[in-house]
Amino acid sequence: xxxxxxxxxxxxxxxxxxxxxxxxxxxxxxxxxxxxxxxxxxxxxxxxxxxxxxxxxxxxxxxxxxxxxxxxxxxxxxxxxxxxxx
Numbered sequence: 001x002x003x004x005x006x007x008x009x010x011x012x013x014x015x016x017x018x019x020x021x022x023x024x025x026x027x028x029x030x031x032x033x034x035x036x037x038x039x040x041x042x043x044x045x046x047x048x049x050x051x052x053x054x055x056x057x058x059x060x061x062x063x064x065x066x067x068x069x070x071x072x073x074x075x076x077x078x079x080x081x082x083x084x085x086x
Contacts, residue, residue: 022047051079
């Protein structure tokens with residue numbers, strides 16, 4: 001189970017729209033897993049998702065050999081997110 005309270009910006013801005021940058025979200029999840037002593041073998045996060053406060057950004061990951069869905073809650077339109085339980 002991954003839960004983090006740290007808020008991190010994982011965005012790229014362009015043409016007036018702020019979107020979640022999948023590589024930064026992947027890095028955040030890998031770091032979060034390591035912080036809990038878990039091993040993330042693979043993580044896949046979608047690209048091009050607009051940063052909208054309250055929206056859920058969903059990634060898939062294989063953590064300690066188990067495939068799971070990991071949700072990140074977008075906390076503001078600047079693209080700050082927090083990892084939540086799936």
